[in-house]
Amino acid sequence: MKSLSRIAAVANTETRLASRNRWVLLATLILVLFALALAFLGAGPAGSRGASALTLTAASLATLSVYLIPLIALLLSYETIAGEIERNTLPLVLATPVRRSEILIGKFLGHIAVLSVATVVGYGIAGAAVTLVHGFDPGGALAWTRLIVTGILLGAVFVAIGILVSASTPRVGTAAALLVGIWLLLVVLYDLALLAGLIVDDGGMFTKTIFPLLVVANPGDAFRLFNLAALEASAPVGGIDGLARSLPFPPALALAALAGWLVVMLSAGLARFRRLRP
């Protein structure tokens, strides 16, 4: 009971800080603007191959989210412990009866709350706009819901990574530099390396057996794969995403991979935080 109230106090303070510092507003705006741009600019999803506009936008949003959601999650969380070390409030907090695990969980939940609000409101507004213009269909609505829920899960993984980074360095500046590096590595370079592998291998061993596992092993790719596989044949996909058609395992494994990342990153963050000497 006491433990829960302390976790709530930490989470509450984190969300309050995020909203005071305009992070909630900024994150929501970014998501809604990019989603609307995808829905109404560019090729224009309506009418192609019988798929509904709602479904098609969900498919392109799945790809965009891989870049945006991790970035927002890392931006929300990288400062959370390093900042307290810099301001010298961490020893003060740790001198109270609160446990380190409670602080970490509280901070995690606080950032998830902010991210959830941004994702639900941002994608919700965009989804409603697409529905208003192009009409409603149940399959599309399901795809959007799936996108929002798994998007929050993807964000949770990166919030956990951000907390791990934040607990690993006493300087906010170093944490920020690490965050950029991690984002580039996991979200951009990883995919480029996989594509290079596919080209070199040209349909051989790598493409058939190792490649799908490597895709699922990356949180961003796992998220995209799960969403695109669920859309089945209704949306046109290509590139790495073509894999969604020919998965050698059930798409739920992609979700399990995401959950695995979450558990590992949170545990690593807690281990780092426990060893930290304020």
Added chain:
Amino acid sequence: MTNETLLGVDDLTIAFGSLTALDHVSLSVQKGERLALLGHNGAGKSTLFRAILGFLSLNTGTIRIADAAPGSERARRAVSYLPEAVAFSKALTGSEVITYFARLKGEPPRKALELLETVGIADASKRRVGTYSKGMRQRLGLAQALIGRPDLLLLDEPTSGLDPISRGEFYDLVDRVARQGAAVLLSSHSLTEVEAKTDRVAILSKGRLVAEGRLADLAGAAALPIKVRVRAKGADADALHAKIGGRRLNGRSVELDCGTGDKMAVLSRLAALGDVVADIEIDTPRLDDVYRHYSKPPAPGDAA
């Protein structure tokens, strides 16, 4: 109940690699007592605080807080801490900060918020910390430390950077808390500052406890000489020097050292000199002299 030890540090050594931050330090603070910890930057004051809070592993010795181990749940309930140069999130208001820490300490926030009144910043409770002056932030820090009536209050250089009036008010608050039964351990750079504000002082120098006791006793034990400066009439310091000895300061004055015991004897001898003497100034050792005496590094071969 008057001799209840709330903090007992015994033979504490803490080393960071080859650097010995604290070297066999022992001290204790009783209920209702205020102990000032003095020392230069890097003397080990903050390290001692961090050890008492259970953040560090001890190389030798023990620490007991209200009969519990440092860092244990019981110890953390008993202790309140105000770190040096703490900066609460600027975006939170004063009452939000207090509410937050009250929740962490498991105390009712409503009661904790009354402390803003106690420290005199109730008017600013709805304003963001970013708008506070340094003195107000330090008061907020103290209010935070007073939540839940702690048994042991640890204040790390709580008045550094405060103006003399804020400083005086700060010590009045500390005094009030001690009278209600809390043990207070606070650190400071300056002995003058804590004079009459604390019951005992402990002086740390390079990790070693070089002196501990009541201020008057320490000054007595240091046995620093009283300096008597005598100004000669007619700028004839040579004649005066020939008569009374001592050190020539300049063309006009001579300085004598004398112990507390023979001050009167020296003065009556000077008075007997008649009109050779124009003026006498008596310079009793000041607290900062006492502090300097104790905190200077031990002479080689003196290390025990």
